[in-house]
Amino acid sequence: MERRQLVSIPPFEKRIPEDVYNNLENIVWDALLSQNNPEEFFAPFEFPFENLQKIAESDNEEYKENIRAMADDVWSQNLWLSALLIYYILLHITTFLPTDFYKFAYVLAKFGKENEAIALVDVYQNLSTNKKTTYHALANFYYCALDIPEKAIEYFEKFIELDNTNALAYNSIGHLYADINEPDSLEKQLYYFKKAYELAPNDPNFVKSLLTVYEKLHDTEKVKEFYPKLMELAHTPRHALNYGLYEFSWGNIQKGCKFFQERFELENYPVGYPKDILTISNKWNYIDDISDKILLIHYEEGFGDSIMYGRFLPLIKQYAKEVVLVLQDKLINLFKNSSITSDGIKIFDNIQEALQYVGNKPYLHMPLMDLPYPLGVDSCFIPYDKKYLNNSKIVELGTKSYKIGIAYSGDISANYGGRDIELKEFYSLAKITGVQLYSFQVGEAAKALNDVPSDINIIDLGKSFDDFLDTANALASMDLFVTTDNVLLNLAGALGVKTFGIFNKYPNYRWFDLSGNDVVWYKSVKPFQCVTENDWSEVMKRVITDVEVEVSH
Template sequence: MTTIQEALTIAVRHHQGGRLEMAADIYRQILRVAPRHPDALHLMGIALRRRQPLEAARLIREALTQNPELTEAHLNLGNVLQDLGRIGDAAACYRRAIALRPDFDLALPGLAFCLRLLGRLGEAATIYRRAVALGPEVAETRNGLANCLQDDKRYDEAVSGYRAALALDPFHASAGNNLSIALRELGRIAEAERWQRRAIARDPTFAAAHSSLGITLQEAGRLEEAVACQAHALVCDPGFTAAYNNLGNSRQAQNRLAEAILQYRRALRLDPASPDAHRNLGIGLLLDGQFSEGWREYEGRLRCKDAPVLADLPKPRWTGEPLAGKRVLLHSEQGLGDSIQFCRYAPMIAARGGRVVLGVQPALQRLMKGVVRPDAILSGSVPLDAFDLHVQLLSLPLLFGTTLESIPARVPYLFPEPELAAQWAERLSPHQGLRVGLVWAGSPGHGNDRNRSLRLEAFAALSRLPNLTLFSIQKGPSEGLAATPPAGMRLISLSAEIRDFADTAAIAANLDVIVCVDTSVAHLCGALGRPTWVLLPFAPDWRWLLGRDDTPWYPTMRLFRQNRPGDWEEVLERVEEALRAKAAALPR
């Protein structure tokens, strides 16, 4: 007669040979004889992991009830829970395995992976480094560490990590593809493309590599090729949600919004909870002027991995209910321009009976004095006792049911400091003719800066127009260029005298027109009610809509759009013609 241990040995042999049905049948026979046998329960759970994960989890838990010291069972329960998307519970299982065996090299990467998914990147990287120290020859562990570094935007370190993984395993597909993504983030587009094509050459069915190549080609402006790559990724894997998202992004970059929206909806059919798909659909709908659904879908941004928002405040979020004197923190979540654009809703909160506390970036603190009481404008860390409810500024259009027709567009809603404006009026009074402010570049850290910013020399012809003086009000890394403009360019730089947006506002109040790219100064000057001319790339940000040279957000603003991707020359010719006409109309 075969003993239980002998039967278990035979079952494990089948299990290791991939004959799961035969192994499972023997485990069942053992459990009929010994229903609480921990090893049989554990191994039966492993055998059922892919087909019946809930039952697998139940069996492994029962095994641990019988023997809590079964280290491998804690590991495998963590694996099953990770498969089920229960990341926090999985991490707890891996921790218990490591507590029992601190050098358990199989549990460490599992724990690190879960911590990465939970956004705890520093802790995840520390655990991965422990795993690398225990198993320096394991390429997958090095790939996992590099993924953490990449998520933390430490791209140079990530590149080194991926190269270390590939040195151990030159055919590690994921490491090669991830390396290409890090290189793309560093702006090394040609290198990224080479790695992606190498991955595809080795495995033409590698959907993620086709999709990554599509993103790289899109960033290089090769839009039709990008579309083809995303379509090929979906041929390789019709269930690849990210490729539908990326295909939508490529179509949106071509201003083919109906097709972009269709792809985002397809992504959501596959993964209804996808925050990226909801956000992207929202952006496409808003760009198309479909505000009602667009604002709802745009809320997906708050769940995206890269969302720079205060998501975990231990106070309730305002959802539109009556306020009855409660203090509502309206906090910034994205760029300076977004804060300027959407602070217009602060008086509407007050009209609903709320007391506004405005949390903005330090550079805006002085400017915002005209929006709410000065003592209600905060920057940096906001004390919890300063507010009762909170909401992100960009969620206010949804809560107020904003449509194209109901945008609160009365300007000005921001104002320069009178004394400061008077000082600048005196400073600029010697300059006769048309006084034109210039901002040619946005923040280099902006995701679309390569498409929206120009070089200073592109504006040289404007400075030579008669009856016109060009002033630099540029801030940021490019402002120093105004001190030594290109040869023959007449430009007066005011940049060094600008400390924050209150200074820019006072200067703008004394300019006849501000010419700028799509950056925060455009929003500032629009909010001040100043004549503002904004130069837009072919595929603009969602707030500018399509097919119009005005904007319902800022009545005094005029938009100059590219007619072809990357063609700023024709845009500047139109700006030059319009400035020439405006300058000629002034009295000499």
């Protein structure tokens, strides 16, 4: 389809700025030609273009109003190209209403024509007589069409000066300040979200907005107050998942696991669980007697989760006729080598082989991370907190030095951040007299070892590991292991290796109590937690002080 002159008559509407009008035909053509089938799209609109002169001169106002109604209809349906064409027709046959300028401006904004859109919306503002309606419309224009939060805030604030009862406006300002994310943004978000909540305390959207700020502020007491209210007003699987994780982080493992189960109703959860094969209809409900059935347990999430929750396997055996476990392949040898996690349990590295083994025998399935729930586990009782995994041998390293293993990074694909630190933070450990450092890092993060200064001696053990049994054998050779929150912290704890665990101020939900001499899940892991978020230098000073004490003994 080739460009041609669409309109041969001047605009009927004379208040369109001349520079804007001169650009409109090219804007229409650019939008039209961006379609896969412009001829097909253009066909329904041929008739007005051919007869615009007659229509403009006609006294048939009903026909003109029908075209305006058509424009309004496609605009309300977000059919922006149709709206662009019809408003372009409309301005040649009749006088624009103030709302026509606004809607045409909105359409132009959707096509990225910011200058033209602002020019038209300025005309709308000058023509409109209702200030309250105008400010609200302009706020939405800059918020939704142009995404200029500062201007949107300006007009929303003018609006609420005239109407301080509109909860949605306060809520919108709060979200706009969240988009800007300035230093004082959280304080402003809190103010506006609280105003919205005060005006409409039973609107779940406003409760969620306010709750989100309390989450960002790490205001535990307010989160505890508002999450149950949100669940009462809008109990969704996503809200249930997040609430479950919070309850878990507060040490309420049973309550947390109860809500955590609703992740099965979300499209992308549980991560790693084959919901297309293990359907919800065949999932154990944790109530029915399964003593006559096989229980098929499948991993989800990461290696660390499988290690942490593997402790529950010997306890669940008493409930089922037989237990079949599907595990990540790099953990197979480690779990099979440990009697606590393998006696009486068939272990496979893929679901197809596990189901082939089950055959036609009756079975139910469950995810590994649900195990605490049917077992009644809570923070006051964590089984196997001393040791439940075994190494197969000890790696001889041929040194009399105090051997310290280190790990500084977790899986970059994991669903939470704020736990990894730079390798250079460990350099001071290497300078302690009588200490030899060994890196257990693998993958992309291990490349940092290539940039270690020549006066820092760190031996790379990670490059020799094929699976986690190899890692376990090397860990058993260490006098101490110093690590961030990652799979190796869990492995060291499960092996009973003396470990210093380094945590950020706001750790992952699993670590519900880091106030004592151990992390509760593992008695051999001593926590060192940042006082200030991401202040790793300060926490490492405390680690080094304790390491020096260990070495001196």
